[in-house]
Amino acid sequence: MKKITKKKQKEMLASISPAVYPISYNGQEIEVNPALTIEQRKSFCEGVWSLYWNADKEGNYDYRPFLYDTAIRMMTLYLYTNLDIELELSDANMALIQYSEAYESVISSFTEFYARDYRALCDAAEEYVERKCSENNAMLSNAVKSEIDVLVGNLLVKVSSILDKVDADMAKYAEIGKEYPATEILPLIKKFTEFNNSEDVVNKILEFRDRKAEGTQDGGPTV
Secondary structure (H helix, E strand, C coil), X not given: CCCCCHHHHHHHHHCCCCCCEEEEECCEEXXXXXXXXXXXXXXXXXXXXXXXXXXXXXXXXXXXXXHHHHHHHHHHHHHHECXXXXXXXXXXXXXXXXXXXXXXHHHCCCCHHHHHHHHHHHHHHHHHHHHHHHHHHHHHHHHHHHHHHHHHHHHHHHHHHHHHHHHHHHHHHHHCCCCCCHHHHHHHHHHHHHHHCCHXXXXXXXXXXXXXXHXXXXXXXXX
């Protein structure tokens, strides 16, 4: 089977190369590019994720599934059109992106071929967000586990040192033929009770359980 050369392929595709075309929206002409480059497709997915997982006014990062649809609309208008859009949330942006029909006008202008390609990109963005959520949850879980491991490790060292001292004291009493006095055991029981009621350990474990539960609920977007 004879291969078609790259030169011939270029000639073959010349007549069907995607071209930028205009659409009219509320009396304004908008240019639409129906085919994104590989880098633009990557930017689309990353842009959706950056809006889905972002910081609040206090700088605390969290999942924002209520902005998933907004993120899709924003990245569509940003990459597929010549509209000058800032990739940040503002009243002006929300009016154009979420509450106008500019987005609908753009995607409805796609031919079936490019509409299918666009749907595939949206599916890829959803998969990307779900994967990033899973990675975040895993890192958070491991970080909290490490904190608990350190606390438990320190607790075990303290308990071990106390038991070593008790073993040494009991050995001394055994050497002189006497029983280990009960009065020495009471402080030991008190110390173990203090360890058992340690707020640091209890709180860390409760925080870990809470974060783990949140992680199972925030595993991805609802679309």
